[in-house]
Amino acid sequence: MQIMKHTIITLIFIAGLSVGASSDRNMNSPDTTPITGFELERYLGTWYEIARFPNSFEKNLVGVTANYSMKDNGKVKVVNAGHKNTLDGPYKTVVGKAKFAGDPDTGQLKVSFFLFFYGDYHILKLDKEHYQYALVGGSTSKYLWILSREPQLDDEIYNELLKEADSRGYDLSLLEKVPQKSNPL
Numbered sequence: 001m002q003i004m005k006h007t008i009i010t011l012i013f014i015a016g017l018s019v020g021a022s023s024d025r026n027m028n029s030p031d032t033t034p035i036t037g038f039e040l041e042r043y044l045g046t047w048y049e050i051a052r053f054p055n056s057f058e059k060n061l062v063g064v065t066a067n068y069s070m071k072d073n074g075k076v077k078v079v080n081a082g083h084k085n086t087l088d089g090p091y092k093t094v095v096g097k098a099k100f101a102g103d104p105d106t107g108q109l110k111v112s113f114f115l116f117f118y119g120d121y122h123i124l125k126l127d128k129e130h131y132q133y134a135l136v137g138g139s140t141s142k143y144l145w146i147l148s149r150e151p152q153l154d155d156e157i158y159n160e161l162l163k164e165a166d167s168r169g170y171d172l173s174l175l176e177k178v179p180q181k182s183n184p185l
Contacts, residue, residue, distance in 0.1 A: 030141050030169035034122040038107035040076070040100075042131045043123075044068045047147040049082075049178045050158065055143065057094075057113075062179040063087045066147070068098070075099045078111060087181050119143075125164045127157075135161045137170070144170050151180035 049064035058064060061082035069077045076098040083089040096113035098121065100106075107123030120139035127133045133153060136145045146153070146161050166172055 028141065028169070030137065030165075032120075032122045032124065032137050032139055032168070034106050034108040034124065035126050035128075036106050037128060038105055038123060038126070039131075040104065043107075043126075043134075044070065044076070045149070047134070047149060048151045048180055049145060050148050050153045050180070051146040051175050051177045053142065053144045053174045054176060058082070060085050061092065062089070063181055064178055071097065076109070078113075080113075087179060124168060125161060133157055133161065135164055137165075137168075141170060144175065146175075151182060 046065055046067045049066065052058065052064075061084060064080065064082035067079045067081075069079075071077050078096040078098050079093060080096070081091065081093040083091055094113050096111055098109045098111045099118075101108040101110050101120070107126060109121040109123075110118035111121045112118045122137050122139065123134055124137050125135040132149045134147045136147060137143055144165060146158065148157075162172060162175075165175075
């Protein structure tokens, strides 16, 4: 009887730890709910990376752009490019593909730059009137980008996007601005 009582107490303790850990995880996870009313055709074209969370695949890249265009198979061609270390440094490009994660009316895509390994691409905020700026995140707190159709973004809009990211639970202390040429080629 004593062993059974000890086992039950241990199981309750472990269950409590699990619930606590799960709650902590949820409190630290940002709200990555994507926008609705998304129109892919209007999103296609070139976007300039204004700011981002650091990540290994963009390490030391500046002047970063992403270009989206339609492929014949209905997927989206993604060309990410940037200069290594300085705006005059070596130019690097990587080509990938994207597809909708679900409803095409929702700004939620899956993006792949290597075989069939896809990452989440959630459009969290978008200038739905003109498609001139966007806030994009992944499915975790590790990824966040501020994008613009121009190499510079108005401070008022930038601050609006920061407020949105903050309200969704992103740690803005990780955000770093990405140098861009004022007059791209």
